[in-house]
Amino acid sequence: MSVSLPIQTRHLPEPRAMLRLIKPITWFPPIWAYLCGSVSAGVPLSDHWGMVLLGMVLAGPIVCGMSQAANDWCDR
Known part of the structure; x- marks a missing residue:
């Protein structure tokens, strides 16, 4: 018996959303x-x-920006 799983392509989020x-x-x-x-x-x-x-x-962007993203992730 074989199981076939569909391959999902990975999509990056919108640049505006990341910003x-x-x-x-x-x-x-x-x-x-x-x-x-x-x-x-x-x-x-x-x-x-x-x-x-x-x-x-x-x-700026690396330390502060990424810590903001991690903080928002934990707050959700």
Whole structure:
């Protein structure tokens, strides 16, 4: 006896829905805090602009945005 299961294709959610879920408005405070820390470190930012940009992306969309999505997931 054989059982055949239909193969389901995986669909990604709409980009607009994903953006709404990670709430870009909440990214401002952690990015601002990271930039304040970068400036107060006393190291010339012009020499390390790539690291500053990477830190902004990590602090805002990655850490804060994804924690917002996880929080909303647990609240449902």
